[in-house]
Amino acid sequence: MGWLYAILALGSVAVVLAVLYRPLGDYMAWVYTSRKDAAVERGLYKVIGVDPRAEQTWQAYLRGLLAFSAVGLLIVYGLQRLQQWLPYSLGLPAPSEHLSFNTAASFVGNTNWQSYSPELTLGYTVQMAGLAVQNFTSAAVGMAVAIALVRGLASRRSGTIGNFWVDLTRGILRILLPLATLAAIVLAIGGVVQNFNGFTEVSTLSGAVQSIPGGPTASQEAIKLLGTNGGGFFNANSAHPFENPTAWTNVFQVLLMLVIPFALPRTFGRLVGDNRQGYAVLAVMGVLFTLSFTILTALESAGQGTAPQLAGSAMEGKEQRFGIIGSTLFATTSTGTSTGAVNSMHDSYTALGGMMPMLNMMLGEVTPGGVGSGLYGLLVLAIVAVFISGLLIGRTPEYLGKKIGPREIKLAALYILVMPTLVLTGTALSFALPGVREEIEGVSIWNPGVHGMSEVLYAFVSAANNNGSAFAGLTANTPWLNTALGVTILLGRFLPIVFVLALAGSFAAQDTVPATSGTLPTHRPQFVGMLTVVAVLLTALTFFPVLTLGPLAEGLV
């Protein structure tokens, strides 16, 4: 019965995504190639002094992106530090400096790691003017970078890759804002709260007093999921009944997380003029997602020990209204899309089950990944796969008619090295630095031994991949973790973007070479298999040693 439900849940999600694949993908392709600007867009360009027809080199594109993100970060930091003087602050004081930095970095970096309890820390002004704004802009930045790379692949002998300000504006106004508005209405109909009430004191039947929170949740929830952001309005995130009340809102939230990342391959196919290339990328994303969901569901359904066997499955940390399938589908989606929202506590998963969300992130967030970041992550892997295939079977290293030379391989290699370096360095320093180690062991880790190691590892994997989910057992609101994770988030977000935009510039400058008998076809099942294997092998080779110190040690010993 459980497996039938799993197949039905996955199947229904797949059907809806399949229906939306072409119209949404084509629409996004039109958004980023249209020559017409809406009146509101023209007004915005005038205000910020941008000529929408002026194309940018990849360096100028990068400079605009970095400047925009840095200013956004400082604004969110300032809003938090001035919270007590802002309206609708609910009487809450300003968060500490290190927490404000972590939160600002996290939301600007599309991570939404939360070291704090939102309803007890941030008022409505900071949540709406700071965090919700970044939910839109950080998602649009990711999409813009992906589109810039695709443009690079599609263009010939061009010195430019588009205009960052135009891509950003269109991503927000034409894609995210309309879809988020629609989604917020559906969520509100489904019972997600949407008001400006503070806490309401009520007396329970036993005579105790309970504080019921309110707030503009549905509007935040929509973009939290659609933009693969993940930061909850409440501490319990999507496990909170005011954020995710029922089984059908749970499935709807899963769809919101997946809809843009799974439609972007179509946009890619359209822009490079070969839809089969989009299907190949989509197939890799789909295969890895399905495998991960199946393994996680199997591990959680067969939890060892007295309590799981009496309950029929490992139900600790899971909501009764979602059950195993509703939880594992959400966890796979959330960690495969760099969203980081949770409707169950990953820390309470079985040892090997808890490793699966970690593995989803370690894959580099490509199953299907965050909005934009999933597509550009997989395209970088495709470049590596083409190169390796060329070495294995003697084909010329070309992708979509672009030569994969030493420069392209160096950039792809640097891209791939950033994330593991950040994860392993951050985790190692947390246990190696005197003073920090005492803080980690004495304050942050709730579970001693290898599970505690997994908690710290998970935190850095989540930060470096801009996911934002956490093993709930880790107390991260400390000066070290807030600062180290904040820096990890920023480097994990912007260093790869540097290499992707450099790749875009490099491809754009090239002419397209015609396909010959020596060219490796990149739209066939053979290449889909190769790309899947490359993604899994790279992850396994990089992270196997550290996994043996954490979840593998806990699960197999």
Add this chain to the structure above:
Amino acid sequence: MRPVGRPAFTRMPLPSEMESSVLDLVYVLGVIALFVIVGLLGKAVEKL
């Protein structure tokens, strides 16, 4: 206009407030430095 004959009220900042301002400055400058370094890396990448 300040009332005549009444001394201006100047409160010395508390040590915790001063410490907080310094930390604010450290984080703000740190963020700016980090973005500048990433931007410089972009320039370095051109030479690859």
